[in-house]
Amino acid sequence: MSEHTHTDAAGVEHVESADAAAAVQEEHAGAIVARDEHGEIETHYANPGLAPHIYRRSDIDKTAAQRREREVATLFGLSTIGTLIFLVSYFVFKPADKQGNSNQLLSTVHYSTLGLGLGMGLALFCIGAGAIHWAKTLMPDDEIVQERHPMHSSAEERAGAVEALKEGAAGAGLGRRKLIRNSLLGAMAPLGLLALVPLRDLGPLPGASLAYTAWRKGVRLVSDPSRNPIKAEEVPIGGVVHVMPEGIDKMPNPLDEEAKAAAIVIRLAPDELHERPDRRGWDYNGIVCYSKICTHVGCPVGLYEQQTHHLLCPCHQSTFDVTHNCEVVFGPAGRPLPQLKISVDSEGYLVADQDFQEPVGPSYWFRGEN
Amino acid sequence: MAMLEKAAAQVGGTIDDRFGAAGWIKKTARKVFPDHWSFMLGEIALYSFIILLLTGTFLTLWFQPSQSEVVYHGAYTPLQGLKMSQAYESTLRISFDVRGGLIMRQIHHWAALIFVSAMVVHLCRIFFTGAFRKPRETNWIIGTILLTLALIEGLAGYSLPDDLLSGTGLRITEGVLLSLPLVGTYLSYFLFGGQFPGDDLIARLYTAHVLLIPGIFLALITVHVMLVWYQKHTQYPLPGRTEKNAVGYPFFPVYTAKAGGFFFITFGVTALLSSVATINPIWLFGPYKPGEVSDGTQPDWYMGFLEGSLRMMPPWEIRAWGYTVPMNVLVPALIVPGFMFTALGLYPFIERWVTGDDREHHILDRPRNVPTRTGLGVLAISFWLILLAGGANDLFAITFHLSINSITRAFQVLIIVIPPISYVVTKRICLGLQRRDREKVLHGRETGIIQRLPDGEMIEVHEPISDTEKWMLTQHLSRRPLELEPDTDDNGIPRRRLLLSKARARVSRFYFEDRVEPPTPAEVREIETSGHH
Ligand code: HEM
Ligand code: FES
Numbered sequence: 001m002s003e004h005t006h007t008d009a010a011g012v013e014h015v016e017s018a019d020a021a022a023a024v025q026e027e028h029a030g031a032i033v034a035r036d037e038h039g040e041i042e043t044h045y046a047n048p049g050l051a052p053h054i055y056r057r058s059d060i061d062k063t064a065a066q067r068r069e070r071e072v073a074t075l076f077g078l079s080t081i082g083t084l085i086f087l088v089s090y091f092v093f094k095p096a097d098k099q100g101n102s103n104q105l106l107s108t109v110h111y112s113t114l115g116l117g118l119g120m121g122l123a124l125f126c127i128g129a130g131a132i133h134w135a136k137t138l139m140p141d142d143e144i145v146q147e148r149h150p151m152h153s154s155a156e157e158r159a160g161a162v163e164a165l166k167e168g169a170a171g172a173g174l175g176r177r178k179l180i181r182n183s184l185l186g187a188m189a190p191l192g193l194l195a196l197v198p199l200r201d202l203g204p205l206p207g208a209s210l211a212y213t214a215w216r217k218g219v220r221l222v223s224d225p226s227r228n229p230i231k232a233e234e235v236p237i238g239g240v241v242h243v244m245p246e247g248i249d250k251m252p253n254p255l256d257e258e259a260k261a262a263a264i265v266i267r268l269a270p271d272e273l274h275e276r277p278d279r280r281g282w283d284y285n286g287i288v289c290y291s292k293i294c295t296h297v298g299c300p301v302g303l304y305e306q307q308t309h310h311l312l313c314p315c316h317q318s319t320f321d322v323t324h325n326c327e328v329v330f331g332p333a334g335r336p337l338p339q340l341k342i343s344v345d346s347e348g349y350l351v352a353d354q355d356f357q358e359p360v361g362p363s364y365w366f367r368g369e370n
Numbered sequence: 371m372a373m374l375e376k377a378a379a380q381v382g383g384t385i386d387d388r389f390g391a392a393g394w395i396k397k398t399a400r401k402v403f404p405d406h407w408s409f410m411l412g413e414i415a416l417y418s419f420i421i422l423l424l425t426g427t428f429l430t431l432w433f434q435p436s437q438s439e440v441v442y443h444g445a446y447t448p449l450q451g452l453k454m455s456q457a458y459e460s461t462l463r464i465s466f467d468v469r470g471g472l473i474m475r476q477i478h479h480w481a482a483l484i485f486v487s488a489m490v491v492h493l494c495r496i497f498f499t500g501a502f503r504k505p506r507e508t509n510w511i512i513g514t515i516l517l518t519l520a521l522i523e524g525l526a527g528y529s530l531p532d533d534l535l536s537g538t539g540l541r542i543t544e545g546v547l548l549s550l551p552l553v554g555t556y557l558s559y560f561l562f563g564g565q566f567p568g569d570d571l572i573a574r575l576y577t578a579h580v581l582l583i584p585g586i587f588l589a590l591i592t593v594h595v596m597l598v599w600y601q602k603h604t605q606y607p608l609p610g611r612t613e614k615n616a617v618g619y620p621f622f623p624v625y626t627a628k629a630g631g632f633f634f635i636t637f638g639v640t641a642l643l644s645s646v647a648t649i650n651p652i653w654l655f656g657p658y659k660p661g662e663v664s665d666g667t668q669p670d671w672y673m674g675f676l677e678g679s680l681r682m683m684p685p686w687e688i689r690a691w692g693y694t695v696p697m698n699v700l701v702p703a704l705i706v707p708g709f710m711f712t713a714l715g716l717y718p719f720i721e722r723w724v725t726g727d728d729r730e731h732h733i734l735d736r737p738r739n740v741p742t743r744t745g746l747g748v749l750a751i752s753f754w755l756i757l758l759a760g761g762a763n764d765l766f767a768i769t770f771h772l773s774i775n776s777i778t779r780a781f782q783v784l785i786i787v788i789p790p791i792s793y794v795v796t797k798r799i800c801l802g803l804q805r806r807d808r809e810k811v812l813h814g815r816e817t818g819i820i821q822r823l824p825d826g827e828m829i830e831v832h833e834p835i836s837d838t839e840k841w842m843l844t845q846h847l848s849r850r851p852l853e854l855e856p857d858t859d860d861n862g863i864p865r866r867r868l869l870l871s872k873a874r875a876r877v878s879r880f881y882f883e884d885r886v887e888p889p890t891p892a893e894v895r896e897i898e899t900s901g902h903h
Contacts, residue, residue, distance in 0.1 A: 117645020
């Protein structure tokens with residue numbers, strides 16, 4: 001019974017038995033050893049042809065088929081129940097009513113999400129499961145054989161196509177009318193500029209803006225995020241304060257400024273401080289200040305280990321040694337964190353003495369060699 | 371039933387009168403689709419894309435792609451009074467105030483993860499079965515572009531809510547752009563509209579995320595699927611399947627029901643998953659602030675390989691003639707992935723060049739029968755998996771109480787050592803399996819029964835296998851290395867492009883030197899008649 005159909009070039013469907021097809025293949029395949037132009041060996045047993053068709057219970061047993069039908073209908077019915085669950089959940093759970101109490105809000109949102117998701121999932125899943133069960137058990141499962149033709153067209157057709165193109169090109173005179181061809185190319189080539197040039201205003205040119213931050217001589221260090229100035233004697237040994245320059249919130253683009261100016265203040269015991277000779281005096285009584293922007297790709301270096309005095313970047317674990325000028329002791333960062341020179345003002349608050357002396361954050365082509 | 375048939379005829383008539391579609395409908399309805407579970411992987415990707423379109427459109431109804439600062443006065447009290455962007459505020463609103471908003475967000479995000487996962491597994495199926503060979507190279511290229519775009523689309527989408535986690539991802543993106551020699555700062559300023567983070571990025575990402583990239587997706591996916599249709603699906607080497615036919619079920623009704631049903635199953639499973647598994651709870655992370663970071667940050671999984679690549683790179687920076695090239699960023703974040711995706715896209719053409727094979731292939735390879743390709747595939751996967759695992763080095767350190775330093779060092783060694791080892795081992799396994807297949811054809815299946823011959827020798831009884839099985843185990847091509855053509859042609863004139871053909875012969879030897887010939891029927895017959903088992 002395993003018939004198969006194929007459509008010939010004229011679109012006519014042929015129906016043959018599988019045995020006939022197998023016989024044809026045998027002619028091609030057989031036990032032959034042939035070597036093609038690439039030296040490949042083609043070794044073949046004859047393709048045995050389609051396996052005999054195996055009938056399903058539902059093909060031969062009417063009650064089995066009826067049972068399958070009921071199963072499919074049950075799945076579709078479950079889907080309807082899913083939709084009901086979805087609708088009920090939508091109207092029962094109203095998170096917006098729970099304003100003001102975050103625990104109640106979260107639990108209502110949780111049940112709402114659960115109910116809507118389960119309902120929706122059930123509604124969709126059961127339609128799919130029903131359709132597939134239907135296809136697998138009740139729709140015909142005879143395998144059909146169709147011919148496959150090589151993708152390329154016949155030689156005549158190809159020659160015809162080439163001819164048509166040649167004729168067209170000759171008609172346009174592309175070869176002869178060089179002036180038209182060249183001026184057309186000349187007109188097309190710069191068209192890309194129409195798209196590219198207007199993109200110029202996507203952003204300003206960088207200039208030197210990456211090299212400077214909001215720190216200036218005399219600007220107070222204020223804690224982040226509370227924005228309180230810091231008295232030097234209030235920083236205990238081992239103490240850590242995340243700082244920003246005072247007044248940063250009133251600058252034109254505060255977030256851009258924060259992204260460069262973020263810094264961290266740490267107080268070391270005098271014997272723990274190993275300053276570079278050229279940076280002697282950049283600390284104030286053992287209080288040092290370093291950029292918090294990682295020199296790898298710019299995450300804030302937020303983790304300070306009290307015992308080792310290491311600053312750790314959570315993004316790719318670059319580790320900087322605060323006792324040794326924040327040099328890189330581990331990880332992919334290529335440079336130490338830049339240091340901010342600090343002192344105190346007349347009221348005893350920590351202030352910057354100058355801006356960072358090198359660009360903070362990730363390296364880039366124009367940052368120079370320092 | 372009769373009524374249904376009448377209606378069908380009527381509708382068919384109406385359509386045919388206008389579009390002359392009867393011939394097309396007849397051919398389409400009976401079009402054969404080969405069936406195999408592994409052919410569903412691409413379908414999952416397609417259906418996830420549709421799910422993303424549907425849920426994404428729902429999210430756009432409330433989402434505000436703006437970095438304008440607002441003060442939060444919404445339902446979720448822990449963030450009360452905080453300054454945040456409108457993007458973050460509107461995502462909170464979708465999660466807490468819009469009924470069904472959170473489930474849609476979670477379905478959208480899970481569908482994105484499933485989308486990329488399905489693409490990756492689908493790609494592996496195509497690779498290891500050789501389905502990329504002529505005439506299907508175009509679809510391989512389209513697939514490579516889709517995968518690359520999916521990573522960008524995912525990064526853009528993940529960044530839209532403008533929470534602390536995704537902002538950190540954008541900061542890393544800025545750092546990576548800056549690493550490009552000469553143009554880096556310009557590109558970054560053009561993308562962000564100036565300094566990081568600026569005010570423009572979320573709006574720009576939004577356009578890319580909901581219009582530009584989905585539009586390209588839609589076009590490419592359409593071509594991809596139309597090509598599958600037009601070139602007909604490949605099939606596994608099973609009885610009755612040849613290079614000249616397609617065996618399977620008709621498009622209507624069986625394939626329609628199965629594929630349509632599978633769409634609903636994919637959507638249903640994604641919804642069930644999203645109802646129980648929280649994903650990206652942005653209210654816990656807080657709004658983005660450039661000076662803050664949460665520890666243990668992890669990107670979506672498909673970005674993990676870049677994260678790992680950045681983490682295991684040694685701290686090399688080149689500083690010379692007044693310029694800086696941060697190799698520690700440029701190499702792991704741009705050069706390595708650039709190389710990976712280029713190699714991926716070019717592979718079909720490399721293999722075609724090596725084999726010099728210009729024929730069409732519609733019967734799939736069993737991976738063991740192409741040991742070098744399979745080995746190279748496993749090499750690539752192992753490289754990628756180690757990068758991915760490297761992105762979780764802090765989790766390994768915490769879980770196994772090891773120092774992060776030694777874990778990272780270990781990854782630096784593994785990334786160099788493991789891929790070549792995986793190649794060699796995989797190739798050996800393939801050749802071993804081929805040898806076993808050969809034995810099976812020649813001597814039959816081992817039964818485990820030991821027999822003692824009259825002369826006292828002990829042998830294992832072998833049971834002959836069927837002709838069908840013999841065919842299945844020997845139907846493949848067993849390629850040999852290309853012979854090097856002589857340096858001069860018949861007239862003694864030196865051949866052109868000698869170096870290239872030498873290189874080709876060498877690569878061909880690398881591919882096909884180690885080989886196991888499938889036995890020929892003649893060999894088998896000889897053994898059978900000579901009285902062996
Ligand atoms: C095709 C691949 C797509 C991928 C991989 C993808 C991925 C993502 C991801 C990971 C998110 C973050 C979700 C979260 O909040 O946890 C997101 C957000 C979003 N996506 Fe998509 N998406 C895709 C397509 C689309 C499409 C076609 C649309 C709209 C037509 C869309 C609209 C949105 C919107 C509005 C958001 C932000 C809203 C929110 O996060 O709550 N996405 N996308
Ligand atoms: S950003 Fe700090 S280690 Fe990468």
